[in-house]
Every structure is written in C-alpha cells, then in structure tokens.
Amino acid sequence: MSYRLRNILSSLAKYVALAVILVIVLFPIYWMVVTGFKNRLELTGTQPTWFPQIFTLDNYFKAFGGRAFPQYMVNSIIVVSTSTVLSLIAGSLAAYALARFPMSRGFRNNMSFWILSTRMVPPIVTIIPIYLLFVNLHWLNSYRALIIVYTGFALPFTTWMMRAFIQEVPVDLEEAALVDGDNRLTAFFRIVLPLTAPGMAATAVFSIVVLWNEFIFALILASTSKAITLPVGVSGLVSQYELLWGEMGAAGTVVILPILIFSLSVQRYLVRGLTVGAIK
Amino acid sequence: MDITYEHVTKQFGDVAALSDFSLHVADGEFMVMLGPSGCGKTTALRCLAGLERPSIGLIKIGQRVVNNLEPRDRDVSLVFQSYALYPHMSVRDNIMYPLRIRGMAKAERERQAQEVADRLEIGNLMDRRPRQLSGGQRQRVALARAIVRDPACFLMDEPLSNLDAKLRVHMRAELKHLQKSLGTTTLYVTHDQAEAMTMADRVAVLSNGVLLQVGTIDDIYRHPINVFVATFVGSPSMNLLPVSFEPASCQLVQAGLFAMDAAPLLPRFQIGAAPGDQYVLGVRPEDFAVSLESRPNSIPAEIYAIEPMGNEALVAVDAGDARLIARAAPTFQAPIGTHCWLTFEPSTVHLFESASQKRVEEK
Numbered sequence: 001m002s003y004r005l006r007n008i009l010s011s012l013a014k015y016v017a018l019a020v021i022l023v024i025v026l027f028p029i030y031w032m033v034v035t036g037f038k039n040r041l042e043l044t045g046t047q048p049t050w051f052p053q054i055f056t057l058d059n060y061f062k063a064f065g066g067r068a069f070p071q072y073m074v075n076s077i078i079v080v081s082t083s084t085v086l087s088l089i090a091g092s093l094a095a096y097a098l099a100r101f102p103m104s105r106g107f108r109n110n111m112s113f114w115i116l117s118t119r120m121v122p123p124i125v126t127i128i129p130i131y132l133l134f135v136n137l138h139w140l141n142s143y144r145a146l147i148i149v150y151t152g153f154a155l156p157f158t159t160w161m162m163r164a165f166i167q168e169v170p171v172d173l174e175e176a177a178l179v180d181g182d183n184r185l186t187a188f189f190r191i192v193l194p195l196t197a198p199g200m201a202a203t204a205v206f207s208i209v210v211l212w213n214e215f216i217f218a219l220i221l222a223s224t225s226k227a228i229t230l231p232v233g234v235s236g237l238v239s240q241y242e243l244l245w246g247e248m249g250a251a252g253t254v255v256i257l258p259i260l261i262f263s264l265s266v267q268r269y270l271v272r273g274l275t276v277g278a279i280k
Numbered sequence: 281m282d283i284t285y286e287h288v289t290k291q292f293g294d295v296a297a298l299s300d301f302s303l304h305v306a307d308g309e310f311m312v313m314l315g316p317s318g319c320g321k322t323t324a325l326r327c328l329a330g331l332e333r334p335s336i337g338l339i340k341i342g343q344r345v346v347n348n349l350e351p352r353d354r355d356v357s358l359v360f361q362s363y364a365l366y367p368h369m370s371v372r373d374n375i376m377y378p379l380r381i382r383g384m385a386k387a388e389r390e391r392q393a394q395e396v397a398d399r400l401e402i403g404n405l406m407d408r409r410p411r412q413l414s415g416g417q418r419q420r421v422a423l424a425r426a427i428v429r430d431p432a433c434f435l436m437d438e439p440l441s442n443l444d445a446k447l448r449v450h451m452r453a454e455l456k457h458l459q460k461s462l463g464t465t466t467l468y469v470t471h472d473q474a475e476a477m478t479m480a481d482r483v484a485v486l487s488n489g490v491l492l493q494v495g496t497i498d499d500i501y502r503h504p505i506n507v508f509v510a511t512f513v514g515s516p517s518m519n520l521l522p523v524s525f526e527p528a529s530c531q532l533v534q535a536g537l538f539a540m541d542a543a544p545l546l547p548r549f550q551i552g553a554a555p556g557d558q559y560v561l562g563v564r565p566e567d568f569a570v571s572l573e574s575r576p577n578s579i580p581a582e583i584y585a586i587e588p589m590g591n592e593a594l595v596a597v598d599a600g601d602a603r604l605i606a607r608a609a610p611t612f613q614a615p616i617g618t619h620c621w622l623t624f625e626p627s628t629v630h631l632f633e634s635a636s637q638k639r640v641e642e643k
Contacts, residue, residue: 170362170364172360172362172364173364173366173367175329175331175351175358175360175364176358176360176364176366177366177377178330178331178350178351178352179329179330179331179351179352179354179356179357179358180352180357180377180378180381180425180429181352181378181381181382182352182381183350183352186381191366194368195367195368
C-alpha cells in the first residue's frame, strides 16, 4: 500500500470515528430541539418523525407564556452569576495563598487535597444537613440559600484552576513589583491579576456551565417560582398526570442556548483552561 | 549609600543558606559576590532586598537597619536574572512602573523614563512589549527600570547570564561604565569569575553559605585564602599538586614524580607546621613554562592536548595522576604523547596545607 493511500485511509478512519461520536453526542440534543417544534399529535403518534411534519411554535408560547419560565431564567441568571463571581473572588485569593505563601509542602498538599476532596462527596450526601440548616435559618426557597450553596459547590474547582494559573506567573515578576514599590495586595492586582485574566475567564466559564446545569440542590432548596432555576423548571413538566414532551423540548432548547452561545464565544479560553500546565 | 551585613545567618529548615555572613560595601563601590550555585550569594542579595528575612543578624543600608522593612521601603532596585519585565506592559510602562507606584506625575515620569531609556539606547523601543524584544534589549529595559528610581543601591542577580557570550562581554564593560558614571553602590551576584574579575572593585567569594574571602580581584588572585578560592578564581584553574615536605633534604616531593628544592620557599612560607608535612602546591597556568628538554626542579609530564587560543595556547599535560594546564606561546607545537617538563619560578607558587586546605601563612 502506498504511503499516500495509507495516509488517506488513516485520516478517513479518524473522520468516520469522529462522525460516529458526534452523532451519539448530538442526536439527543437534535431530538430535543425538533421535539420542541412538533405538535402534540405528531409527538404521541406511533411513527417517530425526523423532522416536524407541521412546524409549530405552540410549545414555546405555552412554556413561556403560560408558565413561569421567564422567571426561572431570571432566577438562574442571578443565582449562577452571583455564585460565580463570589467563588472566583474567594477562589483566586485562596489559590494565591496556596500558590505563593510559605508553608510546608505537606501542609500545602494536604490543604489542596482537602479542598478538592469536598467535591468527591456526592452532593446528595450533603443535601439533608444543608436542607435542615436552611430550614432553621428560614432561608429555604431564596436566592441567598442557592448562592451560598453554589458558591461552595464551585469553590474547590475555581481554587484549583486559579492555582494552576497563578503558578504559571513567574514569582520573579511579583518580587520585582515588591521591590519596585508594591505591597502584596497591590502586586496581586497590578501584576498577577492582569496576567491571569484569561485563566479567570476560563474558570468563570467552567463555573457557569456547572452551576447552570445544577439540579439536585435547586430541586431540594427551591420550591416556588421565587427561586426555582431552569433545570428544575424543566423537570416540572414531567408531572403525575402528563408528560409535556413538546414544552420540555422547547424549554430545554432555551436552557442550553445561552450557555452554548457563551461557551462558543469564549472557546479560546476554555481550551486554554483545559491544558493549563500541560506545556511550559 | 553603604551596605553592611552583620553576622547574618539565614536558615531554610535545617539548611543554613548563609552562615555568619559579615560584609561591608562602601558607598559607590561595585561589589561582586562570587561563588558556585547554591553558595548563598543569591540568598544574601534577597535578604538585602527584603525578599527574605535573615534568621539572625543585622542588615544595614546606610545607618538604617532594614531587617524589618518591606522591600518597597528599602530604596533598593533589583535586576533579576530573568529580567522580570512585566509582560502585559509596554517598555515605557515597565520603566515608569516604580515611579507610577510612588505617585509621580505622569508628565514627569514619562520624561524621566525617556531620559533613562535614551541613555541605555532603547529610547526607540518604548511602545513595544517585552516579548517583542531581543535578550539584550530586555536586559536594557530591566536596567532602565532599576536606574530610573535613582535608588540607594543596585542589586543585580546574575543579570548577564541569559545573554549570549559576545553580548555578555559587551554588557560587562557597559555595566561597569554605567555604575561608575552613576556612582551608585552596587551589589552584584554571579558565578562567573570572569564577570567578577572584569567588573568588580572588590570581590566577595562565598562557598556553602560562608564568606571565604573579600578583596580586590588582584588580592584574591595572588593570595587566595584556600584551595577553593584558588581554583574558583582564574581561568583555566590553578593547577594543584599534592606534595609532602621532607625536612631532612628540605624538599617538596611527590613520590615517583618529582622533587623540588624548598629552600627558595622558606623565606615566604611558614613551612613545617602542617600535620604530616602534607601540602598542596598550587601553580597558575601562566606560571608554568613548558620545555621539551629536561630541567632541574621541574615536573616531568606528557603532552595530552594543545588548545590554540589565538593569542596563546593552552597545553594540557599528564603528570603522574594529575592533568595540568600550562599557558604557552601561540606557536607552541608538539605531538600528543611527547615528553616535556614543566618549570616554574618558586616565587610564583602557592602553598596550601593538605588537611585544612588553607593557605600556608606567609611571612
């Protein structure tokens, strides 16, 4: 077999494999999107259809007109953005301490591991004590409960990511700033922060994606449209009496849309966030 | 302003990076701290800059004890080996940074930055970013940032070691000229003895956290205090030959190799006090003369290799177990393996006690 032919075949194999994976990953999303545009008859018919036979926006009108979805979306945006900002602030400062402050190697490693280990417990394990806590505080069904929990939920993650980014900033730069007249805090804001800005953006994206999709805490801690977030809102369409496939498809499409646009627009930083520390 | 270290010790855990280090740098002096990597010279510099705190001892800049001052309050500027230029700022902003932090008005700091940049011939690069500059240009920006503040003293941590060889030699002269024209006290750290020799007013040689010797380069070159200093300063290194003193015949002997009359050395050195009469004889390469005929009081050897250097030739020879280097005329030629004899003037040799490695006291 000639070298050229082998080359073509091997890249062909790669593209076929990629195509298969893409179909597996994207098909459910495709199905959700088309479901949102089908009418009830078509959805419950015995013959599944690839495309909506009669294109309809009814599901969208029902979900966003008759139900509280706009409110759910506002809730989601407020809770997720506030939690992300808080966890970024606390996470960067913690990461800075872990990356820079003098401490024994054992303490540094144990501390970092302890922070990460809080994510090893399945959220469902901690939900009951957290629930009781907020019952006693009378904070159930409020933004602040979700914001506190989400901040804590994202924090291990933001700390670890920011630590990697801060470690990439040469210590010399900070020391130069200290000698030039900065103190630690001003050196952090003038030197470290600008240099880790892309890393911060990547960390923010991860945090937003994770929190936007969070379901279990929101399900337990929020009960009315005052605090219910989008994922819980969508799940509410599965009720005891009916399965509103069409509305679910419509709502699901709207739920993933902002995050999709957002992720695509900061894709450059995302890739960078995934490979941080990989190459020097 | 002058700099004083008084019995400074710096511990990192159980390791003493610097022990009982005392040094005085006079106002306006160019002092070079010389030593191999890990000898504590950078630690000494960082203690002075305030990036490390000494465990014990005092550090003074002028009359002021600075031990407990933050780096920003010490009025020193530091040039890093990596240059540590702020990558997100232009050259102009880099140079102005110390002035900006100190709250100088914009017009004034721009004027001063431009002045310093022009002086260092980087005035046309002000709008570039550090990554768009060559190594030599970055070096100049780092220097400009250090100079622009007109500090009490300059601290430099191997600033030339990232430059290529040719540029390094060029910058040595330029740095020395700059330091003299500014008249600012400078403490310069390097492991390169050539830098120390060419630039320093005085050199401080360190090893394993201990200050071994301070003096002019001439002093250190001619009177090294021990074997370490003798071999570290000078290139190629001083040749060392273990010998024993035989009082009966008054000779320095290396069994099976050579014996030399010690009488000419007796007026210079206190010979005879070393344990077991064991000594190390040190001869600088330029003090050896290579002869292809047998001579009295000489070391028999075999030519191993000849390295022509243009203005001279370095002749490596095997003498017993030792490989010795001699400087010879550039025209010197002989086939490998030729028998030869190394001669030297007794007045040029150095003598060290074998056990303590210290220089034998001179009369």
